[in-house]
Amino acid sequence: MTADRRITAFAAAGILAIGLGLAASADAPAQAADGVPNQMMWSAYDVGSTGHAEASAVADALMKNHDTRIRILPSGTSIGRLLPLKTGRVSQGWLANEVFFATEAIHDFAAQEWGPQDLRVVMGRPASYGLATAKDANIKTLADLKGKRIAYIKANPSINTKNDAILAFAGLTRDDVEVVETPSYAAAVRSVIEGRADAAGGVPTSALFRELEASPHGIFWPDIPADDAKGWENLRAIAPFFAPNTETLGAGLSEEQPAELIAYRYPMVTVYADQSEDEVYALTKAIAESFDDYKGATKVMPLWSVNQAGVPPADAPFHPGAVRYLKEAGVWTDAHDTWNAKRLERMKAVQAAWDAATDEALDKGLPGKEWEAFWEQYRKDHLGG
Structure with a gap:
C-alpha cells in the first residue's frame, strides 16, 4: 500500500496537503555561483530563545559573506517549527529534539498525518x-x-x-x-x-x-x-x-x-533527506567558513566550530552534502560514518514498521482515534519501544 493511499484512508492530512501544494507551486530559489541560495527562510524557536539568537547570528554572517537574504520564522512549538520545513515554506529548520521525535514517530509525530520523518542534520552545536x-x-x-x-x-x-x-x-x-x-x-x-x-x-x-x-x-x-x-x-x-x-x-x-x-545538539540545522546534496554542501561550507564572523555573538557561539558542531551523535543522520564538506574539512572520520549508517538503519526500520502498522490498522478497520495507542504498542512489540 502506498503512503498516499494510507493518508487518504485515514483522511487526516489536510493541513499538510495544503502546505505541500503551496510548496510545489513555488519556484526553487536561485543560487549564487558558490551554491548558496539567494534567498532562504529558516524556522527556529521563539524570538528571545537561544536558538533564535544563534540562527540570527549565523544568518547575519552568511548575508555578509554571500549573496543571500535570510528570514527567520519563529515558533514556540515543535509542530510549528517542523511543519513549514515539511511543506517547503522554509528550507532549513533550526530545531531541537523534535528531530529525534519526528524520525521515531513519537509524541506529536505519532499522529497519522505525520509518521516517521526522513530528516537529516547539517550541523548542530553541543549543549x-x-x-x-x-x-x-x-x-x-x-x-x-x-x-x-x-x-x-x-x-x-x-x-x-x-x-x-x-x-x-x-x-x-x-x-x-x-x-x-x-x-x-x-x-x-x-x-x-x-x-x-x-x-x-x-x-x-x-x-x-x-x-x-x-x-x-x-x-x-x-x-x-x-x-x-x-x-x-x-x-x-x-x-x-x-x-x-x-x-x-x-x-x-x-x-x-x-x-x-x-x-x-541544540539547535540543529535540519533538512529533509531529499534536499539537494550540492545545496546542503554549499550551506554547510558557508556556515563553517563564516565562523569568525559569528563566534563572538553569544557565549555559546564558539561551540559552532566545525569540529564540534559537525560531528555525531545527533538526533538524525547527517546529510550526504554535509558529510562531503565535513570530510573535506578533516573532521569526519570512519567512526562517524559507522554511526551515521547505524542511525540510518534504525530510521529505515521505524519507517518499515510504520508502513506495516498502518496496513494492519487499515485491514482491521481500526478507528483513527485508536491509532496512537495501537502504534505505541506496535513499536514496543517490533522496535523495542
Whole structure:
C-alpha cells in the first residue's frame, strides 16, 4: 500500500496537503555561483530563545559573506517549527529534539498525518544538560535520586525524555522517584528553589539555575560519569543522541568545579533527506567558513566550530552534502560514518514498521482515534519501544 493511499484512508492530512501544494507551486530559489541560495527562510524557536539568537547570528554572517537574504520564522512549538520545513515554506529548520521525535514517530509525530520523518542534520552545536539538585537535598550521586522529588513538565517530551534517560543511567525509572508535575520549564526549576522538589533538569547556563544557586538551598549537579559503560548503555536505550560532556560553564560550575553531564545538539540545522546534496554542501561550507564572523555573538557561539558542531551523535543522520564538506574539512572520520549508517538503519526500520502498522490498522478497520495507542504498542512489540 502506498503512503498516499494510507493518508487518504485515514483522511487526516489536510493541513499538510495544503502546505505541500503551496510548496510545489513555488519556484526553487536561485543560487549564487558558490551554491548558496539567494534567498532562504529558516524556522527556529521563539524570538528571545537561544536558538533564535544563534540562527540570527549565523544568518547575519552568511548575508555578509554571500549573496543571500535570510528570514527567520519563529515558533514556540515543535509542530510549528517542523511543519513549514515539511511543506517547503522554509528550507532549513533550526530545531531541537523534535528531530529525534519526528524520525521515531513519537509524541506529536505519532499522529497519522505525520509518521516517521526522513530528516537529516547539517550541523548542530553541543549543549549540556543535567539534573540540578538542591545542595541541601544531600544527593551526591544519581543513585541517591531514588525516592526523591523530581520535577517533570506537562506536555514537554524534550525535557522529560532527558530526565528519564538520566534516571535510566542509574537504573531508575519514574516509578523509583516522586514525580512533581509542573506546567513549564521555569516552574520546574522554581519548584526546587521553593523547596517543593529536590531536582529539576535543564541547561546549566540558564538564569533560573543561577537563582537556585543563590537560594538557601544551593545547587549541585550529580555526575554522569563518561566511563560508566553500563550507565551509558541504559541512557542511550532511552535516546541514542546523547554523549558525555564535562561542563565548566553555568550555575555552580567552574574550571575548578566541573560536572560530568550529558551533551545533546541544540539547535540543529535540519533538512529533509531529499534536499539537494550540492545545496546542503554549499550551506554547510558557508556556515563553517563564516565562523569568525559569528563566534563572538553569544557565549555559546564558539561551540559552532566545525569540529564540534559537525560531528555525531545527533538526533538524525547527517546529510550526504554535509558529510562531503565535513570530510573535506578533516573532521569526519570512519567512526562517524559507522554511526551515521547505524542511525540510518534504525530510521529505515521505524519507517518499515510504520508502513506495516498502518496496513494492519487499515485491514482491521481500526478507528483513527485508536491509532496512537495501537502504534505505541506496535513499536514496543517490533522496535523495542
